[in-house]
Amino acid sequence: MQSFQFYLPTRVYFGKGMIEKVGEEAKKLGKRALVVTGGKSARRMGALQKIEDFLKKMGVKTILFEGVEANPSLETIKRGMNLAKKEKCQIIxxxxxxxxxxAAKGIAVSSTNPGGFTQYLGRNKLKEVPLPVIAIPTTAGTGSEVTPYAVFTTTDGKHQKKIMADxxxxxxxALVDPELTLSLPASVTADTGIDALSHAIEGLISNNSQPLSDRLALEAIKLLSTHLPEVARNPQDTEVRGQILYASLLAGMVIAQTGTIIVHGMSYRLTTDLNLPHGRACAILLPWVCEFNLKSSSAKLTSLAKSLGEDVENLSQEEAGxxxxxxxxELLLQVGLSQDLxxxxxxxxxxxxxxxxxxxxKRKLANNPRKITLENIIEIYRKAFGVVK
Ligand SMILES: [Fe+2]
Incomplete structure (x- = not known):
């Protein structure tokens, strides 16, 4: 059997009402917490108030840092870090x-690592242990609650996505509570859900895949392909929301081990230059990247097809692909993502x-199961955007 390493140091609480754990978990880590959040939805949903109440009950003071934008900029991280330092926060x-x-990860890093933040972008560049982070997802897609990755946008000159991996x-x-995802709009549910699906598929077919992460990936693919169309019809169903959030968690655990391949590699400029949400950018590319890769990689094909609900037992490799x-x-169509793709x-x-x-x-290229050239990538972009040559 293949040798492997699996590292996941995050304590995960999963289930309805799990955000109540924020108080007792924060108390173990300190007395002052910077709560980092996005626009107004966390406040509107009441999640923010609940968190403040749970923290207060355990004697932890909340300092709020609201308004983190999509694809957070380095300026935002700096503002958050200044506030965390001024308020002597011990937890993010x-x-x-x-x-x-x-953004919470970035603020945690810059609060303890001296000098400019940009020197810590990239892989394994941190000098000091960051402040501890408690991650509470309100979308089912990114998996950031269980990964060693964070993505930031630089705005000097042209916008670029920069990854921190450590x-x-x-x-x-990680407090993973399906109730927090109930009021997500359909488009965000679809975008983020396909991001999770992309994580699971990329992790499964990656050259870095391993037996344990493969099991998690196949389960995530099965759950997402079954329940994403369902949640589009029944957005208030906590059970279905839970299945998707669980799948997204599993897919996060997968990429924490394997990394992603060229779907993600090719998606970043679609977000920075064409303004597409991250999951939508992955959705546009995913079928075409799969088509390219499945031509040479048959080992995972049957299990991937099965987890998507397809019977390919007696088919040739090409037909199965x-x-x-x-x-x-079809799945993209079912979740309402295909019209403008x-x-x-x-x-x-x-x-x-x-x-x-x-x-x-180089890392994403090396992880891709089939050797890929510049011309191959150009061809995939053309197909994805319906550019006929
Ligand atoms: Fe992603």
Missing amino acids: VGLGGGSPMD DFIFPKV QRVVNRLR NLRKIEESQIRDFAHEVMQD
Whole structure:
């Protein structure tokens, strides 16, 4: 059997009402908590008030840092860090989707690591242990609550996504509560859900995959392909919301071990330059990247197809691969993501520019199961955007 390593230092609480744990978990870590959150939705849903109440009950003071934008900028991290330092915060609570949770990680890092934040971007650059983070997701997709990754946007000159990857930024605690996702709008549910699906599929077919993360990935794919169309019809169903949030958690655990492949590598510029939400950018690329990769990688094909609900037992590899790609397209349609997927305008010069940048990401290229060239990447972008050549 294949040897592997699996590292996950985050204490996970999963279930309805689990945000009440924030008080007792924070109390173990200190007396002053910076609560980092996005726009107004956490406040409107009442989650923010509940967290403040639970913290207060255990003698932990809340300092609020609201208004973290999508794809948080380095300026936002700096403002958060200044507040955390001024208020002598000992704990950072990230409440929201991927952006507030990643911002919480960034603020935790910059509060203890001296000098400019940019020197810590990249892989394993941290000098000091960051402040402890309690992550509380309100979307089911990013998995940031159980990963050692955070993504930030630099705004000097052109916008660029920069990744921080370090075992030190695994959250200490993740409170994963399906009730917090009940009021998510349909479009956010679909975007973030496909992000989670992409994590699971990329982790499964990655060259870095391993037996244990494969089991988690297949379970996540099965749950997402079953329940994402259901939640589009029944958004208030806590049970279905729970299944999706659980799947997103599993997919986060997968990429914490395997990393992602070129779906994510190719998606970043679609967000920074074309303003597409992260999950939507992955959705546009996912079927085409799968089509490219499945041509040479048969080992995982049967199990992937099965977890998507397809029977490919007696099919040739090519037919089975096509079934997988068709099923993914059908799923995108079922969750309402297909209408505008390839109607976006993209210039040929942008495609080439984006593709050249993807080729710099050696780690994602190495993780991709089939060797991929610049021309292959250009071709996938063209197909994804319906550009006929
Ligand atoms: Fe993602």
